[in-house]
Amino acid sequence: MVGDYLDGRLVPYGTARGSRRALPQLITRKVVRHVEMYIIPLGTCDCLYEVVAPGVRDGSPVSLPVPAYLLRLDDGKNLLIDTGMSRLHITDPTATWRGTEMVDVLVPVMSEEDDLQKRLAVLDIRPSDIDYVINTHLHFDHAGNNDLFENATFFVQREHYEFAKDNPAFPNRYWNLPALRYELLDGESELLPGIEVILTPGHAPAHQSVMVRLAESGNFVVCGDAVYTQANFDHDSWGGQADPVTARDSALKLKKIAEEQPATLLFGHDPEQANQFHCSPRGYR
Numbered sequence: 656m657v658g659d660y661l662d663g664r665l666v667p668y669g670t671a672r673g674s675r676r677a678l679p680q681l682i683t684r685k686v687v688r689h690v691e692m693y694i695i696p697l698g699t700c701d702c703l704y705e706v707v708a709p710g711v712r713d714g715s716p717v718s719l720p721v722p723a724y725l726l727r728l729d730d731g732k733n734l735l736i737d738t739g740m741s742r743l744h745i746t747d748p749t750a751t752w753r754g755t756e757m758v759d760v761l762v763p764v765m766s767e768e769d770d771l772q773k774r775l776a777v778l779d780i781r782p783s784d785i786d787y788v789i790n791t792h793l794h795f796d797h798a799g800n801n802d803l804f805e806n807a808t809f810f811v812q813r814e815h816y817e818f819a820k821d822n823p824a825f826p827n828r829y830w831n832l833p834a835l836r837y838e839l840l841d842g843e844s845e846l847l848p849g850i851e852v853i854l855t856p857g858h859a860p861a862h863q864s865v866m867v868r869l870a871e872s873g874n875f876v877v878c879g880d881a882v883y884t885q886a887n888f889d890h891d892s893w894g895g896q897a898d899p900v901t902a903r904d905s906a907l908k909l910k911k912i913a914e915e916q917p918a919t920l921l922f923g924h925d926p927e928q929a930n931q932f933h934c935s936p937r938g939y940r
């Protein structure tokens with residue numbers, strides 16, 4: 656977050672600070688809405704540790720959790736942050752990377768239960784009940800089930816969408832589909848009450864993270880792949896990112912936001928952190 660609330664509207668910090676002195680009577684802390692958040696586990700992606708944090712445990716295999724996040728909004732709408740790896744991997748782990756050098760580098764491991772449709776059904780939600788999807792970015796493990804949500808509006812940064820289009824590193828068959836409706840974003844904003852997108856490039860151009868403000872559990876930032884694991888911070892290891900210098904800046908920006916708000920950072924693929932939070936069907940409010 657790079658803003659504060661002025662009369663319920665998001666205002667850049669610079670503006671808000673100036674306004675605070677001039678118009679103190681207008682400053683009201685925004686009322687946090689009753690959003691519920693569910694962490695949806697969608698299998699793991701097996702790889703070597705240096706894929707996420709080079710120089711830490713090189714050569715060690717690791718099973719990276721792949722989550723999506725469901726937000727139930729207090730107006731009855733449902734929002735997903737990311738859609739995980741395609742359910743095709745349940746029966747065919749090579750569904751995405753067969754015939755490429757990635758097939759042995761990133762190995763999806765998904766059970767029947769890791770089908771996003773089944774995870775949502777446990778919460779009594781059908782794919783047609785999803786109103787919004789925020790994709791942090793369009794890699795195969797974050798947009799793999801976009802095709803399920805024809806009723807939804809998808810929010811992706813314009814710069815990222817253009818970069819990913821027809822780019823084989825972002826398998827287009829999962830998300831670049833005529834039936835899907837994308838609303839392309841130009842920068843940071845509060846998309847919905849209590850839900851804000853934060854620009855965090857470096858993993859990919861115009862990657863975005865998402866601030867979720869919960870009434871009882873506090874603020875969370877869904878980092879996406881802006882930060883894979885705590886090990887990235889602990890070892891200052893950013894070489895697993897496409898643009899390590901920019902990624903480090905973005906990660907430090909999130910860290911600062913987390914300290915200032917305060918907020919809890921939910922890393923993209925951290926096996927240890929995943930054990931510290933409960934998954935759906937238990938939620939956070």
Ligand SMILES: [Zn+2]
Binds near residue numbers: 794879880923
């Ligand atoms: Zn990822």
